[in-house]
Amino acid sequence: MLEFYFSYCGVLKRLRSGALGGEMDRLAKHFFTLGYKRATAKIYLSRIARFSQFAATRCGPMPIHQDVVDSYLCTFTRDSPRIGAVSALGHALRVAPERFIASVPSVDADPDAPLLASFSDYLRRVRGLEPKTREGVLLGGRRFLDWFRHHHPGQDLKALAAEHVLAAVEHRLSLSATSGTRTAATSHVRTFLRFLCWAGHHDQDLAAVVPRTPHWRLAHLPPRLAWDDVRRAIDAIGATTPVDIRDRAVLLLLATTGVRNGELRAIQLQDIDWRAGEIFVRRTKGKRDRVAPLLEETGAALADYILRARVACFEARTEAVAAWRDRTRAGRRCASSAPQPATQLVRQRRPINEVADLLGHQSINTTALYVKVATSQLAEVALPFRGGVA
Numbered sequence: 001m002l003e004f005y006f007s008y009c010g011v012l013k014r015l016r017s018g019a020l021g022g023e024m025d026r027l028a029k030h031f032f033t034l035g036y037k038r039a040t041a042k043i044y045l046s047r048i049a050r051f052s053q054f055a056a057t058r059c060g061p062m063p064i065h066q067d068v069v070d071s072y073l074c075t076f077t078r079d080s081p082r083i084g085a086v087s088a089l090g091h092a093l094r095v096a097p098e099r100f101i102a103s104v105p106s107v108d109a110d111p112d113a114p115l116l117a118s119f120s121d122y123l124r125r126v127r128g129l130e131p132k133t134r135e136g137v138l139l140g141g142r143r144f145l146d147w148f149r150h151h152h153p154g155q156d157l158k159a160l161a162a163e164h165v166l167a168a169v170e171h172r173l174s175l176s177a178t179s180g181t182r183t184a185a186t187s188h189v190r191t192f193l194r195f196l197c198w199a200g201h202h203d204q205d206l207a208a209v210v211p212r213t214p215h216w217r218l219a220h221l222p223p224r225l226a227w228d229d230v231r232r233a234i235d236a237i238g239a240t241t242p243v244d245i246r247d248r249a250v251l252l253l254l255a256t257t258g259v260r261n262g263e264l265r266a267i268q269l270q271d272i273d274w275r276a277g278e279i280f281v282r283r284t285k286g287k288r289d290r291v292a293p294l295l296e297e298t299g300a301a302l303a304d305y306i307l308r309a310r311v312a313c314f315e316a317r318t319e320a321v322a323a324w325r326d327r328t329r330a331g332r333r334c335a336s337s338a339p340q341p342a343t344q345l346v347r348q349r350r351p352i353n354e355v356a357d358l359l360g361h362q363s364i365n366t367t368a369l370y371v372k373v374a375t376s377q378l379a380e381v382a383l384p385f386r387g388g389v390a
Contacts, residue, residue: 001028005042015045018052019064023096030095047088065101078146112145115201122195140188141195144168157201162209165193169210183215230255242309249298249305253279257292269306274299 002025006012015024027048031041051072058068069089076082093100119141123134147168148160169189176182190207197205234255237248253264263281271280277294294302356363 001025001032002045004028004032005038005045014053015049017056018049019055019059019061020048020052020092020096020099023092023099024049024052027092027095030091043084044088044091047085048092051085051089051092063101064099069100078150112142112149115145116142118199119192119195122199123191126198127191136184137188137191140185141192143172144189144192147171157196158203160196160202160206162206165189165206165209166211173213179213179215182213186210186213239304245301245305245309249301252295252298252301256295256298259292272302274303 002012002015005028006015015021020027024045028041028045031044036044051069054072054075055064055068058071059065073082073085076085116138120134120138123129123137129137148155148157148164151167152159152164169186172185172189173182176185190210193202193207193210194205196202197207234248234251237251238244239248250264253259257279259267259279259281266282267279271282272278272294273280274294277296277299279292279294281290281292
């Protein structure tokens with residue numbers, strides 16, 4: 001099961017070599033069953049693997065004693081990575097309790113846990129944020145608290161002043177590489193400061209102190225992949241094994257319908273209207289259901305998978321999404337690129353509102369990003385140079 005998250009032989013060998021090496025595949029299946037995002041599960045598995053290497057030097061193949069766990073947690077000088085390690089070890093304890101002599105300490109020992117729990121409840125009930133968005137804002141609040149506790153140990157949050165906020169923001173911006181991450185970081189700090197005032201943890205609303213960082217949405221071209229490369233990646237897959245049939249159907253769905261990773265995994269059999277040639281996409285990124293077209297080739301590949309290759313295993317659909325990333329170099333590039341149908345429709349001079357409907361965008365301004373890839377068409381509307389030909 002580890003192969004679902006990691007592909008390099010050296011990494012797999014390292015993950016399976018520590019004190020918990022024999023349990024790593026069980027842990028990988030545990031995270032998959034719980035529905036953890038692939039990136040999150042990899043972080044947890046990496047944390048457990050680091051502890052596994054540490055424990056191997058202390059107790060070898062013997063059960064892991066509480067002293068080993070305590071010694072490992074003492075190696076962290078900051079709260080945030082320590083809490084992450086505690087959370088990861090909690091999963092290891094639940095999956096393989098026989099490998100531990102005593103229980104792993106609870107994350108509730110974190111002094112800021114009640115405050116962050118209240119902040120999370122505020123984001124859900126007052127701000128109405130979705131779980132994925134809450135996760136990012138909550139992490140921003142945790143990082144702000146980590147900075148404050150590290151630079152001003154022992155001080156109460158009521159002592160927080162404008163100069164502290166500016167210093168914390170400056171530190172966070174120095175770690176951000178793009179304008180998007182800088183904008184998100186300052187936004188998260190503002191939200192946390194507003195919460196502190198709203199909940200009575202501070203007398204002033206210091207959110208106004210946080211500087212605004214410039215971020216222009218349309219300042220860059222969207223990552224994209226030529227259709228010829230996508231076509232070669234699809235054609236490179238045979239149709240001899242059930243896995244090949246499955247992978248081809250998933251590649252065609254992603255390349256021709258514009259559905260996202262999570263939307264693809266949520267598709268059910270009753271969502272497909274074979275006669276009308278449509279797929280009903282539920283609970284999209286914009287919180288709206290939409291209908292995506294099902295082309296003849298894609299429908300045929302999907303029907304072939306359902307009738308001949310579908311296995312009675314809940315892992316098949318998500319593993320197929322992973323195959324899109326890992327099967328070929330073009331597939332790995334396209335996994336992080338802009339939706340292929342958007343760029344294709346723009347090049348075919350389809351109306352922008354058609355592209356917006358396909359992707360489920362509520363605002364045309366969101367779809368406008370994909371217009372920038374039509375460089376030949378943009379050149380046609382460029383005004384002539386007044387000075388003539390040089």
